[in-house]
Amino acid sequence: MKSSEQDEVLSKHLIKNEVDTHTTLGHPVGLFVLFFTEMWERFSYYGMRALLTLFLVSEISKNGWAWTREEAAQLYAVYTFLVYITPLLGGIIADKITGYRKAVLWGALIMTLGHASMALEGIGSSFFYLGLILLIMGNGMFKPNISSIVGQLYPDNSAKKDSAFTIFYMGINAGAFLGIMLCGYIGEKIGWHWGFGLAGIFMFFGMLQFHYGQHIFGKLGETVKKTKERKEALELANKPEEEEEELPKNIIRDRLIVIGILTFFSIFFWMAFEQAGSSMTFFANDYTQRILVGSQAVAFKWVDAGLTIFPLILLTWVLGLLAKQIIKKYPLTIYFTALSFLIIWGIAIWKVLREFNALETEVTASWFQILNSFFIITLATLFAKMWEKVFNPSGPAKFAIGLVLLGIGFGVLAYGSRDIPQGALTAQVSMIWLILAYLFHTMGELCLSPVGLSYVSKLSPKHLVGLIFGFWFLSSAVANLLGGLSASYIDKISAAYSISVFFMIFTLIPIIAGVILLALSPWLKRMMHGIH
Structure with a gap:
């Protein structure tokens, strides 16, 4: 549909719902x-x-x-x-x-x-x-x-x-x-x-x-x-158009299986990613050279x-x-x-x-948390163009790439903290390691987060969209709980081994999950039955 036709459709929709039709930057x-x-x-x-x-x-x-x-x-x-x-x-x-x-x-x-x-x-x-x-x-x-x-x-x-x-x-x-x-x-x-x-x-x-x-x-x-x-009133007026297309049960089942698998693997991502507000903040506060x-x-x-x-x-x-x-x-x-x-x-x-x-x-310890938003704003368009013109793998493959990039980010932190003595409560590590970690984490997020929401929407039967999105948010809740609880072991693991080993755990878990998901991606792509 041409741009002018899209504008006309949008205008009719706004008028029908009595929405103000003035626009800014081409949007209501x-x-x-x-x-x-x-x-x-x-x-x-x-x-x-x-x-x-x-x-x-x-x-x-x-x-x-x-x-x-x-x-x-x-x-x-x-x-x-x-x-x-x-x-x-x-x-x-x-x-x-x-x-x-x-x-x-x-x-x-x-x-x-x-x-x-x-x-x-x-x-x-x-x-x-x-x-x-x-x-x-x-x-x-x-x-x-x-x-x-x-x-x-x-x-x-x-x-x-x-x-x-x-x-x-x-x-x-x-x-x-x-x-x-x-x-x-x-x-x-x-x-x-x-x-x-x-x-x-x-x-x-x-x-x-x-x-x-x-x-x-x-x-x-x-x-x-x-x-x-x-x-x-709308249903009475448009009932034929509003009815959902009947799909074979095996296709619906297969697509729901894909959603379930992607939702499960997303837990591994967000469990590690949400260290930003806990263990990574502790690292910024106590182990990073900020003067x-x-x-x-x-x-x-x-x-x-x-x-x-x-x-x-x-x-x-x-x-x-x-x-x-x-x-x-x-x-x-x-x-x-x-x-x-x-x-x-x-x-x-x-x-x-x-x-x-x-x-x-x-530098305040909280300052480093702005890097995620900064990198999203600066890299989002680049990633969108890359998917469009250079490299556009399947959704599950993008998920896997996101998990691996997240793991690499924690690998950077593990390497940067390698010289911190066992059980040390403070150190003076260069801030470059934390900056690089946030860069890799954000690239991972750009591979996984928008893709996840898009695929849940596309793969879900219309009458189950709300319920399935509920499970998607539930998985994020579980991931946040696991992420915070795992962060609470930072001192125990540091005392028994080192702070580097603590971050290496969050290096290995997402990368292993990503490799497994990448191996499953051809099968998952077939299970989506034409959804791209």
């Missing part, structure tokens, strides 16, 4: 309202996550809780497990009771209260735990339902849907990038409660800009009663300043384009988003100037 303005809402939510989530284990293991003299790394990793495991479990419940609540828009608003409000509670951790530990509970509950309401609204903006056959989710994905990574950088910096340099509180401020702004712009979405994501009535002097310090200051300022320039430009289209009709949405940007610009400029004036350059 509603996409960018969702973009900024999701950006601030990811800012708050990853900003808090960057600080969580660091705060727990920090000394009491530095206002931390002085937990052991084992205890901190175990709490991290439980927290991330529940974060991935609750979206299943949140999706059901939205489907049956609230509708998507109200679920997003309630989720954002609950998370705002969660961050506020964590900012009060100095008053008492109960506020900290209450904050975690509220964040888990709010995330469950927010995460699955905002993505659902993105999908509803476009007709099923729209070629623009893929690019819309790519733009939305960039919002996720932009928020994660800025949240880790700024909340992490303020939390480590100024005070933990300031970092936790900053995360909540921007979650609040995200909620306000969505609230005052929600009528842009017309009928999409409205209350369940209205949605049900509209669906019934820079001379030309290295100057170079880092300029690189860090560029990483802080340039994303904000691009995001401010996107906000300006959106404002031109909707400020007259939805002024409060733009005003609150602009106010949030004004605050974030102030914090960013303050941070840059503070670092340039500092006598000593110390």
